[in-house]
Amino acid sequence: xxxxxxxxxxxxxxxxxxxxxxxxxxxxxxxxxxxxxxxxxxxxxxxxxxxxxxxxxxxxxxxxxxxxxxxxxxxxxxxxxxxxxxxxxxxxxxxxxxxxxxxxxxxxxxxxxxxxx
Amino acid sequence: xxxxxxxxxxxxxxxxxxxxxxxxxxxxxxxxxxxxxxxxxxxxxxxxxxxxxxxxxxxxxxxxxxxxxxxxxxxxxxxxxxxxxxxxxxxxxxxxxxxxxxxxxxxxxxxx
Numbered sequence: 001x002x003x004x005x006x007x008x009x010x011x012x013x014x015x016x017x018x019x020x021x022x023x024x025x026x027x028x029x030x031x032x033x034x035x036x037x038x039x040x041x042x043x044x045x046x047x048x049x050x051x052x053x054x055x056x057x058x059x060x061x062x063x064x065x066x067x068x069x070x071x072x073x074x075x076x077x078x079x080x081x082x083x084x085x086x087x088x089x090x091x092x093x094x095x096x097x098x099x100x101x102x103x104x105x106x107x108x109x110x111x112x113x114x115x116x117x
Numbered sequence: 118x119x120x121x122x123x124x125x126x127x128x129x130x131x132x133x134x135x136x137x138x139x140x141x142x143x144x145x146x147x148x149x150x151x152x153x154x155x156x157x158x159x160x161x162x163x164x165x166x167x168x169x170x171x172x173x174x175x176x177x178x179x180x181x182x183x184x185x186x187x188x189x190x191x192x193x194x195x196x197x198x199x200x201x202x203x204x205x206x207x208x209x210x211x212x213x214x215x216x217x218x219x220x221x222x223x224x225x226x227x228x229x
Contacts, residue, residue, distance in 0.1 A: 006159075034216070043204060043219045044160070093159050097215070111159040 003027050004096045006109025013084055013116055021079045021112045023094035029074035030096035035067075038091040038111075050077045084116040119143045121220035123205050128226045129195055137190045137223045139205035147215065151179050151190045152204040154222070160204055163190065192225070200227045 003026040013019050023033055032051050036044040048069050050056040056069035068080040077096075081088055093111040120142040129135040141149070148167040152160035164172055166181035166188060178191040192199055205220040 032215075043221045044206075046216055046218070049216060091157075095217075107162060108159045113157070 004030075004094065004107050004109040006094055006112055008112055009110055010113040011115070013114070015085055015116055016083055018080055018082045019084055019114060021081075021092055021094075021114075023077045023079070023096065023109050025075050025096045025098070028096075028098040030077070031074065031099045032097040033071060033077040034095045034097075035069060035077075035079050036093045036095070038093060044093065047079075081114065084114070086116045089114055089116045119207070119209075119218040121205060121207055121218060123203075123220040123223045125221065126224045126226070128228060131195055131197060131227055131229050133195050135192045135195060135225060137192070137203050137205075137225070139188045139190070139220055141186050141188070141205070141207050141220075143207050143209060143218060145210035146183060146207060147210050148208040149179075149181055149188050150206045150208065150217065151177075151188075152206065153199075154202045154204060156201075163203075195227050197227050197229070200225060 005024045005026055007022045011019055034049055035047045037047050038044050046059050047062045048056045048058045050069045050071040052071050052074050058064045066082055071077040091111050091113050094109045123139045127135055150165050151163040153163050154160040163177055164179035166172055166179050169181055169183055171178055171180045176193045181188045190203055202222040202224050204222045206217045209216050
């Protein structure tokens with residue numbers, strides 16, 4: 001199956017600082033990447049859809065100025081949580097879809113557990 | 118809005134069979150996915166259905182009825198390691214960005 005690598009796996013940061021999370025497709029070109037957030041004992045909530053070379057599309061209620069997404073190449077998308085606060089502590093997960101590959105969006109990165117203190 | 122329902126929790130005995138149901142009402146349908154997620158980990162892909170019928174993959178099978186907006190995941194010969202959350206997700210049409218919308222997940226506890 002398609003391989004998606006996410007880094008870091010976990011991060012602890014101070015309130016007010018910014019954190020960058022990377023999502024890479026290792027064996028295919030990802031034209032679209034999806035960023036999710038998951039709070040404890042809840043399901044995955046889509047935050048935004050990132051298309052290579054264009055601006056990300058954010059879901060309703062997600063602040064685009066707080067969650068900056070960059071998809072500059074066909075193998076890398078980044079999510080930057082700016083001015084992080086304790087309520088941003090969550091499990092962030094990406095998934096990637098390749099061109100004309102129906103099943104590649106079925107594969108997720110390992111996830112990043114963010115703790116803001 | 119999109120609505121995907123699945124039971125919150127199920128308990129079963131090792132070696133038994135468990136069926137996790139998922140019903141959906143979405144604005145568009147372009148496939149249904151089942152994922153397994155262990156605590157603290159990312160989801161892993163189990164199955165994909167886009168046409169009606171049963172897809173079998175080892176101990177896991179998934180069924181879809183598009184006319185009824187219904188799917189189930191069948192886990193056979195349960196093992197302790199199958200204790201996890203199982204997520205049902207519907208992919209919307211391309212016009213909606215081919216996004217996945219997830220159900221709340223079903224926590225399955227396998228007891229000895």
